[in-house]
Amino acid sequence: MYELFIAPLSEVYFQKALIGGTIVAIVAGVVGCLVVLRRMAFLGDALSHAMIAGVAGGYLVMKLLFGAEAHAPGMLLGSLLAAIATVALISFVSRISRVKEDTAIGIMYTGIFALGVVAVSIFRHYIHIDLMHFIMGDILGVADTDLWVSALVAAFVLTILILFFRHFQLATFDPVMAASIGLPVLLIDYVLTTCVSLVVVSAVSMVGVILVVGLLITPAATAYLLSDRLDRMMMLSALFGVTSVIGGLYLCVWLDSAGGGAIMLFCTLQFLVVLAVAPKYGLLARWMRLRKLVPQQVVEDILTTILRYEKDTPLEVIRQYVQSGKGIRKALEYMGDEGFIEQTSTGYLLTDKGLAEANKVLRAHRLWEAYLETIGTPKEELHPTAHHLEHISDGNTVEYLDERLGSPSQDPHGKVIP
Amino acid sequence: MTIDKPAVITVEHLTVSYHARPALLDVSVGIEPDQLVGVIGPNGAGKSTFIKAILGFIKPDIGSVEINGKSAQKAKGEVAYVPQRGAVDWDFPITVREVALMGRYQQIPWYTNPSRVDREAAAEALEMVRMQDFGDRQIGELSGGQQQRVFMARALAQGSDILLLDEPFAGVDAATERAILDVLERAKKSGKTLVVVHHDLSTAAEYFDKLILIKQRMYAYGTPQVVLNEELLSKVYEGKLRIFSDIIKGGEK
Secondary structure, X not given: OHHHHHHXXXXXXXXXXXXXXXXXXXXXXXXXXXXXXXXXXXXXXXXXXXXXXXXXXXXXXXXXXXXXXXXXXXXXXXHHHHHHHHHHHHHHHHHHOOOOHHHHHHHHHHXXXXXXXXXXXXXXXXXXXXXXXXXXXXXXXXXXXXXXXXXXXXXXXXXXHHHOHHHXXXXXXXXXXXXXXXXXXXXXXXXXXXXXXXXXXXXHHHHHHHHHHHHHHHHHHHHHOOOOOHHHXXXXXXXXXXXXXXXXXXXXXXXXXXXXXXXXXXXXHHHHHHHHHXXXXXXXXXXXXXXXXXXXXXXXXXXXXXXXXXXXXXXXXXXXXOOOOOHHHHHHHHHHHHOOEEEOOOOEEEOHHHHHHHHHHHHHXXXXXXXXXXXXXXXXXXXXXXXXXXXXXXXXXXXXXHHHXXXXXXXXXXXXXX | OOOOOOOOEEEEEEEEEEOOEEEEXXXXXXXXXXXXXXXXXXXXXXXXXXXXXXXXXXOOOEEEEEEOOEEOOOOOOOEEEEOOHHHOOOOOOOEHHHHHHHOOOOOXXXXXXXXXXXXXXXXXXXXXXXXXXXXXXXXXXXXXXXHHHHHHHHHHHXXXXXXXXXXXXXXXXXXHHHHHHHHHHHHHHOOOEEEEEOOOHHHHHHHOOEEEEEEOEEEEEEOHHHHOOHHHHHHHHOOOOOOOHHHHHHHHO
């Protein structure tokens, strides 16, 4: 136990990874909710890929102009500029050409990513950037400057999101109404995009270009399956981000694997578990709901069976007339809950509500029989065919049949049409 | 009638164009208060541009839109907007109560939380549309008519005297349509002016006090009897609508 859980905590690299990862996960989780709800997931991807060009540019400019080696703020600024340029190019291309937005995003982010890769390799004598580090991230080698940058970014972004929560909520949910009460919807969009860029930039050094979008959207999507309110979704999402980081880091130490990969793996497994068991939007819940569903046809058949039997109807009699194997018991239970039938010591009785419903079906049945006779259906087929058709018993249909047949009072077997 | 009251929405010589093609051309109309007004016209007639102009979203080429005597751009929030059903993400994590509370957002300063007064106003609005028992439901769990009523509540909570509804009757069944109409009529009785974009000519006469018939140009504004005449309709709908007689009968009753 001690070896597994406590020992890694005493390592400095592990502590830093834990602190840095937690900070990034919280802010990525919160802002990720808006990304998910606005369907901007692809944008996160575009931003992270664009970054490498920005970092290379920032590095170069700072080195050539000021002689500063690997100047962190310079690279950060470069990343931000590259991110904003990517967003601007994407919207420009999709607006002025017939190329749609998803394609424009694909073109621009790969293009700018390629620019960054080429720049880094051409200027490899000036720029000392480890491309692999960039692509895969290195959460176990987090530097103190990275920690400070991510802490500042998190504080800034969270402050904005908390202060203007209602603005973001309304502008995401109903931009037209937001604009109609005078909210600066466009500005809100830009602020959000900037926040997403900041978070992406601060997270890339830890989990890498490829995985950062996962950290942004997976915890948010997990929380989305569990909450019906945005504020709760944001809190849950932050929580899931943190658990992913903690779980992933232990996974990484135990398996001696890549840090970023382990975190995202844990995060994805966490999503799958929630997807399976979420109480309202999960697969299990969905399956249970479907199982509980009782076919209307079985309900109607049971109603008419009891009506025709005219007294306390034992289960065996219902079994005999209603063809639906094991669904009957479930249907009876459902009908009891809905107040259609009452259970007695020997069988089942219709309530007033059940009687009205049964009469409705019976009326449909007998009208259909009468109708079938007028169109020349052989006598022996009248009942079975009508038995199928009686389930088409909505008001309009029945009214039409009644009118067309001249409101008959008896069906072909001489039985009264209720 | 309410003819004598000054208009709350005054549109004068409004012309709006997209790429040198007019979406609205020289539209002038003055809508008096306390009425249920239907905006009708064929597809692409500029109905949504008309809405945007009233909400102050577009800068007209010429002409003006005034809300309560102020230009539409300055009168932000004096017109409460109820979106089309299709324009809303029904899976959004938000409850009925929160949607109603959104109506108060304009009054709440950014640095504070909604106060008790705000919450009470939202609850009151929900009561008015008879949705008070659904406060904690996620909006996607409601039926179409209930959803429409929740958005009505949000508009009522805004406290605006003018409500603008974009096709509230689209895609709902007859019973729901009545329920929504009932809410509209109660809102009217409480002194609201309602402008409703409407598609169904056959019910237009029955539902509205006044109708605006537009297709780029303003063809008519007046009571259904005046607007729903065969000559006008056949001009605007260009024979796309062959059987006008029922509709016109409706207008005459």
